Amino acid sequence: MKRYLLLAAIALPAMIVAQPSPTYAQPATHSATLRNPDHGPIPAGQGGYLLPGGYFSTRGAQIVDRKGNPVRIASVGWYGFEGNSALRGLDSINYKKTMDAIVADGFNTIRIPWCDLLLKQSPTPGRINYTLNPDLKGLTSIQVLDKIVDYAGVIGLRIILDHHSDDGFGGQQPNGLWFDKGPGTDGTDGAGHVGTITAGLFQSDTLALADRYKNNPTVIGFDLDNEPLSHGKNGVSLNWGQGRPTDIWQMYTTVGNALLKLNKHWLIICEGPQSYSNTGNGIAGVGPEADLSPVGGIDGVPAKPVVLIHNHQVVYSVHEYGTAIDDFKANEHPATLIAHMNRDWGYLYTKNIAPVWVGELGSSLDTPEERTWAQTMVDYLNGKDGAQGGPVFTGNLQPVSSSWWVWGYLPGEAPDGTLESDWVTPKPSQQAITNQLLFRLKGR
Numbered sequence: 490m491k492r493y494l495l496l497a498a499i500a501l502p503a504m505i506v507a508q509p510s511p512t513y514a515q516p517a518t519h520s521a522t523l524r525n526p527d528h529g530p531i532p533a534g535q536g537g538y539l540l541p542g543g544y545f546s547t548r549g550a551q552i553v554d555r556k557g558n559p560v561r562i563a564s565v566g567w568y569g570f571e572g573n574s575a576l577r578g579l580d581s582i583n584y585k586k587t588m589d590a591i592v593a594d595g596f597n598t599i600r601i602p603w604c605d606l607l608l609k610q611s612p613t614p615g616r617i618n619y620t621l622n623p624d625l626k627g628l629t630s631i632q633v634l635d636k637i638v639d640y641a642g643v644i645g646l647r648i649i650l651d652h653h654s655d656d657g658f659g660g661q662q663p664n665g666l667w668f669d670k671g672p673g674t675d676g677t678d679g680a681g682h683v684g685t686i687t688a689g690l691f692q693s694d695t696l697a698l699a700d701r702y703k704n705n706p707t708v709i710g711f712d713l714d715n716e717p718l719s720h721g722k723n724g725v726s727l728n729w730g731q732g733r734p735t736d737i738w739q740m741y742t743t744v745g746n747a748l749l750k751l752n753k754h755w756l757i758i759c760e761g762p763q764s765y766s767n768t769g770n771g772i773a774g775v776g777p778e779a780d781l782s783p784v785g786g787i788d789g790v791p792a793k794p795v796v797l798i799h800n801h802q803v804v805y806s807v808h809e810y811g812t813a814i815d816d817f818k819a820n821e822h823p824a825t826l827i828a829h830m831n832r833d834w835g836y837l838y839t840k841n842i843a844p845v846w847v848g849e850l851g852s853s854l855d856t857p858e859e860r861t862w863a864q865t866m867v868d869y870l871n872g873k874d875g876a877q878g879g880p881v882f883t884g885n886l887q888p889v890s891s892s893w894w895v896w897g898y899l900p901g902e903a904p905d906g907t908l909e910s911d912w913v914t915p916k917p918s919q920q921a922i923t924n925q926l927l928f929r930l931k932g933r
Contacts, residue, residue: 537595537927544754561928564598564892571602571653575616582912602653642707651712655686665718673734679722710756719764728770730793808849811862838880851894
């Protein structure tokens with residue numbers, strides 16, 4: 490979300506071309522990366538690489554493997570468990586076939602949203618074609634997720650689990666919180682639904698989910714809450730490090746530490762609160778994509794970073810979209826977008842403070858403005874805007890990690906997905922952008 494100058498100067502259409510079908514290692518080879526922590530990166534598709542074996546930590550603004558080598562999380566979002574009780578597309582494709590396509594497209598990680606209902610629901614009728622997915626028949630939703638995680642391990646993909654909402658009503662929870670019942674709430678999710686998830690239940694559900702995968706290196710991290718809002722519906726307001734039930738900094742600290750007691754190697758991903766105004770509650774100014782910035786050096790991450798019982802496991806996160814998703818003016822032109830990112834989160838790189846994972850960015854790429862936005866984003870993430878104050882990556886330093894939204898064929902949605910209707914073939918325009926977000930080896 491941002492930008493300003495010279496849209497015509499970026500000749501995107503010429504860059505969006507079809508890519509040849511890739512060849513890549515077979516699943517049996519890929520599986521070696523997970524169980525053998527000494528195994529280095531191996532090729533995926535499109536010139537990208539799967540992540541090396543073992544878990545990951547941070548060093549300054551880099552995410553590194555167990556040997557200290559910088560890596561790039563090249564993720565794609567695949568949703569459904571946060572509302573529909575099964576991943577999208579399983580009504581028309583075999584899950585292994587489309588996951589193979591994720592590797593063929595060069596991604597090394599899947600960000601999977603979930604809601605608290607995942608732990609006790611079963612797939613809604615019609616959401617899974619059991620003729621195409623016979624091994625999923627009769628399984629609960631959490632058991633289907635187990636199958637997804639298992640197969641990801643076979644083919645070398647990694648998984649980041651993202652708490653997206655409480656009661657399964659979709660994306661950004663309107664009350665802006667990670668819970669919707671009890672002190673700090675009005676007893677609803679902000680969209681008229683009676684709340685059922687207290688802060689304590691949110692924590693216990695997160696730990697119950699994590700406990701299933703605590704010894705499985707396929708799962709490398711937890712995105713603790715999707716798109717928290719500094720000001721939610723019905724007067725609900727969270728804060729960063731100022732106490733009270735809606736202190737999201739305290740939640741990140743408490744739940745992050747509880748997760749690290751299960752597995753000290755997980756990445757704990759903390760999204761900055763989204764805001765359209767300076768809230769005066771420990772969070773900085775305007776940051777619709779998730780604000781991590783200081784106000785006069787006294788607020789936000791610089792003044793009060795998330796500090797956990799095991800150092801070097803915190804990754805901060807923002808979401809970035811073009812004007813078709815959320816037009817907040819600064820994202821309309823490259824120069825204003827770059828300046829905005831510099832201020833809200835890019836400084837964490839330029840000052841080598843901490844890594845940021847752009848947990849969602851995406852577009853249908855169906856207008857010149859959206860294509861300009863997308864190319865501006867990948868250039869910034871890849872360190873090409875140093876002259877305008879953006880991060881720069883030299884030597885073996887890896888560019889900013891990200892998760893493109895969204896995997897699938899989703900006509901009528903915004904964004905409408907990376908794939909053609911077969912749920913396997915990438916759209917050329919999408920692949921031309923996502924190819925620039927892949928993990929490529931540097932200095933090895």
